[in-house]
């Protein structure tokens with residue numbers, strides 16, 4: 001259930017061991033066919049489903065992420081240091097309110113720097129009380145992660161009515177590259193996405209379907225739920 005739906009006495013009476021989940025997204029270009037809130041929308045829905053299934057306390061999504069690599073395409077970004085500080089302070093505040101188990105669920109590649117090593121940092125700053133687990137949702141699916149390609153577009157078709165398939169265009173197809181070329185283009189995309197992909201799309205969204213999105217969403221949420229159920233003990 002969402003934390004916004006609870007009153008103070010209920011929250012202060014939460015059982016020990018209650019786990020909170022904080023989704024973290026971005027606001028950045030996802031080609032001409034997807035909204036800039038795509039990462040935030042997907043990670044919010046994944047967190048909502050997992051929170052319901054595993055009885056977690058769902059926190060509001062942090063919709064601002066680090067997407068400077070998408071310039072000159074549209075992106076509304078905060079730096080890695082700022083994002084990490086926001087996350088650390090929210091987790092410490094949760095800890096002061098006796099919620100000591102916290103999952104940070106990331107939905108954007110460029111946020112990985114902000115969550116790297118954050119578990120031990122928060123653990124130390126909380127007087128070894130808070131236990132934080134930081135995950136990126138795409139590590140819980142078989143399909144290769146993309147950007148506005150088949151996976152993200154299918155997921156959005158499954159959860160949103162904002163997809164404009166008539167504008168969907170094929171972007172960089174990494175399957176055609178040698179491992180060495182792939183590594184080079186991945187590095188380039190991490191700093192200058194436009195140079196790696198030209199149209200801002202990594203993958204091919206043209207064959208995306210709602211059905212595929214539902215299948216991938218169910219795979220991701222089931223796998224995350226399995227991991228979460230182990231954290232509860």
Ligand SMILES: [Zn+2]
Nearest residue numbers: 038039147148
């Ligand atoms: Zn995305």
